[in-house]
Amino acid sequence: MGLGVIDLLKLAGLTLTPHCRFVRHQDDRYPVEELRRRDWLELYQSYQGGPVFHKVDRLVSFYGLPGTRAAFYGVYKVLGHRPAPEGTVIAECPWFEKWQQEARFFYDLEWDSRFDELRDRLVIDWGRATQSWVQKPTNKPLLEIQEPGRRLPPFDDYLEFSLSYAQLRDLFANEEAHRE
Numbered sequence: 001m002g003l004g005v006i007d008l009l010k011l012a013g014l015t016l017t018p019h020c021r022f023v024r025h026q027d028d029r030y031p032v033e034e035l036r037r038r039d040w041l042e043l044y045q046s047y048q049g050g051p052v053f054h055k056v057d058r059l060v061s062f063y064g065l066p067g068t069r070a071a072f073y074g075v076y077k078v079l080g081h082r083p084a085p086e087g088t089v090i091a092e093c094p095w096f097e098k099w100q101q102e103a104r105f106f107y108d109l110e111w112d113s114r115f116d117e118l119r120d121r122l123v124i125d126w127g128r129a130t131q132s133w134v135q136k137p138t139n140k141p142l143l144e145i146q147e148p149g150r151r152l153p154p155f156d157d158y159l160e161f162s163l164s165y166a167q168l169r170d171l172f173a174n175e176e177a178h179r180e
Contacts (some may be wrong), residue, residue, distance in 0.1 A: 005072070005124045009060065013114045014075060019057040022135045023030065024126050026064025026074075030095055036063055040093050041073060047087060047103035052134055053078050053154055059109065060113040060137065065123065069143065072122035073179030076109040086134075 005015065025032050025045060045061060053059065056078050062070035087106030090096050099104040123144040129135070 003142050005122060006137060006139040006143050008118070008122065008142060008145075009075070012118060014060070016137055017057055019055055020060065020137050021053070021056045021058070022062065022140075024064055024070045024130065024133050024135075025061045026070075026130070026133070031110070031174045032063045035160045036073070037082060038093075040090060041108060042076075043088055043090055043093070043139065044097075044099065045076075046109055047084055047099040047105060048105050049103050051081075051105060052153045053105075053107050062124065062126070064126075064130065068126050070124050071120055071170045072115075072118055073160050074119055075112040077112060079108040079110055081105045081107045104145070117148065121148070 006014070010016075023045065025035075025041060030044065032041065032044075035044050041061075041063060044139060045059070059076040059078060061073040061076060063073050064070055082105070084100050084103035084106045087100060087103075123146065125142045125143055126140060
């Protein structure tokens, strides 16, 4: 067996507890790539319809890629929860009101900066159970460790290719990390 994601995250300082969970965000209703690019993915995962993180002390967060792949987003300490209407407000987010209306809970999350260097760089195989977006940690196969500076999804289609000015600037600032 090769190197798994838990092996690598432990080297970076992750301590697994019985109340740690892996989460994979991929939702047809919301473009996860845009949420990630605008730094709204953390807010998105904070609003939940059910008590999915009530007994969780740490989240290891990923976002979905095509197929069963997922990219590492970060590690969060779950500090507690409150009613959704008391959650953080981001007025410019077009989905914010819907999240607040649909959710019953808002989870206060604290981002663990020890894993900054790995954000958007680790690609794992989530496995066939992609509908199971919250799972107990398993040492999922590590498929790729991308170059530092990687922030854009892999290029895969000329017909679906468009970049914002900020993304284009990032592409040129980190050329080696976006070779394809």
